[in-house]
Amino acid sequence: MQSKRFLKAEQAPLVWDAPGLLAGVDEAGRGPLAGPVVAAAVILDDTRPIRGLADSKTLTALQRERLNDQILARALCCSVAHATVEEIDTHNILQATMIAMRRAVDGLRLRPAKVLVDGNRLPTLDVLAEAIIKGDARVKAISAASILAKVHRDKLCEQLDAEFPHYGFARHKGYGTREHMEALQRHGACVHHRRSFSPVAAAFERMDLAALPPSVVIELQSTS
Numbered sequence: 001m002q003s004k005r006f007l008k009a010e011q012a013p014l015v016w017d018a019p020g021l022l023a024g025v026d027e028a029g030r031g032p033l034a035g036p037v038v039a040a041a042v043i044l045d046d047t048r049p050i051r052g053l054a055d056s057k058t059l060t061a062l063q064r065e066r067l068n069d070q071i072l073a074r075a076l077c078c079s080v081a082h083a084t085v086e087e088i089d090t091h092n093i094l095q096a097t098m099i100a101m102r103r104a105v106d107g108l109r110l111r112p113a114k115v116l117v118d119g120n121r122l123p124t125l126d127v128l129a130e131a132i133i134k135g136d137a138r139v140k141a142i143s144a145a146s147i148l149a150k151v152h153r154d155k156l157c158e159q160l161d162a163e164f165p166h167y168g169f170a171r172h173k174g175y176g177t178r179e180h181m182e183a184l185q186r187h188g189a190c191v192h193h194r195r196s197f198s199p200v201a202a203a204f205e206r207m208d209l210a211a212l213p214p215s216v217v218i219e220l221q222s223t224s
Helices: 002-010 061-074 085-091 095-108 138-161 176-189 198-210 216-221
Strands: 022-028 037-043 077-083 114-118 128-134
Touching: 022 138, 037 095, 037 138, 061 114, 061 138, 077 085, 077 095, 077 138, 085 095, 114 138, 176 198
Parallel strands: 022 114, 114 128
Antiparallel strands: 022 037, 037 077
16 A cells, blocks of 8 residues: 555656747648748747737638738747748658748747647657647647748739739639639649649640640650
8 A cells, every 4th residue: 555655646747848939830832733832930929919810711811911910020039931832843742841841940030949830740840849730720829820821922922923914823822723724724834833733734744745846746646
């Protein structure tokens, strides 16, 4: 009996989280056919709370813009990074997302004690990290990161739209909407499209065939 009481008294909860700053990380732009994937990392200031933080997908564009400004003004520090279309095509979209997330964390002015990442996968980091499924709706720092990433990427898409207005990037943000698919069929793909995504690969193939003499195209089609 004495040994059991001794063992019980010796038990103590294990604390895995180091005390210190907490950073939230999220991305925007994994699914689109064009443009970079963007990631953000945010360390919020508990003394300057921000009301209304939520998963960026549940907010209107105006709400995101207002919250984006508040996050930039009130957070202890923020960092936004991206992985290029070339990196997406070279490494695949998942690995490119991890690259963007790592860059966002590395870009923080302050070093966090722990990083919470939305989803079920973690980038390679030199700091304690945890993946949180649906974290953008559950953890305020991740919500803030999702808003920064979304707003930043939407602005990039507006820039792409100014360069290539016939694709409608400002409206669909690079996603495979009917408008975008019809534009790919009509105009082919541009340098900002992700070649590793099948609709874009098909568009580039059509463009390559269109550049060949008709006789060569007929010969290729007959042998396929």
